[in-house]
Amino acid sequence: MLIRKAHSGDAQRVFDIRNQAINHQCRGHYPDADLQIWTAGSLADYFIEVVENTGYVAVIDDQVTASGLLDLETGQVDAVFVDPAYMGQGIGRQMMAYLEERALQAGLPHLILDSTLNAAHFYRQCGFVGERIAQYQSPRGLTLACVPMIKHLAR
Template identity: 30%
Template sequence: MDYLIRNATNADAPAISRTILNALRESNVQDYSAEIIEQVAQSFSPPAILHLLSERQVLVATACSHIVATASLDNDIVRSMFVDPRYQGKGVGRRLMEKLQSLAINAGLNQLRVPSSITAEGFYASLGFEKVRDEFHGAERTVIMAKALKL
């Protein structure tokens, strides 16, 4: 399938929110309790997405003009990387990460870091990220990973 990757706009906030919430509630639920999922979900309402759009470089991937994935770059940290469950395993996440890596290299960064969910740890490892450490926010475990960039 052909995906268009572009910068997100304010008008995309509701669709970005839906994509993230679908991924959290269908994919991440296998590794996190319902309580943690709902706690994380509160950070991705449409108004919260609008705020993130003003602070980070947010990308979306579309298929047939529908947003199917999103990711953002916050300095050298990849944040809010989510793929709609119906599109997982079809290369869209990899394409988004390649675009973020290209943006990071063009910005002169020599490393990317990602606070990964347990669910996505294998995905990031397949892209060359290595586990640095675990962090805990209450009961929520996040895997901190990093990858050196070739300039």
């Protein structure tokens, strides 16, 4: 597996993995109607730009299998998604370790993220802390329960 900087040509695959992972992992944690709105529509220009500017992808056999976004100014992690066909192979953990290394190289003191309810346990296993349930306002107009989390980086 290789993790590399994403480019605009990866955006559609990242968008597809995002939708597949949301539908696969978030079902039962959020109402089906919210999942439908969350994953509706097509690839937007803003998403392409975000992937190009802050995105990383995991590649296995020339196939993008996972994504992660990291804002190197704020330490915000987002869109860590693994294609359901590749889940359970440690790809998400490897992506998180890769993003943490990038953050350390950039001199960031911590990483922050808003976890979906189903992913909070995963992020805790990656060293993040956070228990409080908050409300996340999605770009699609949804209000979703989330768990704000932080990981202080060791130097």
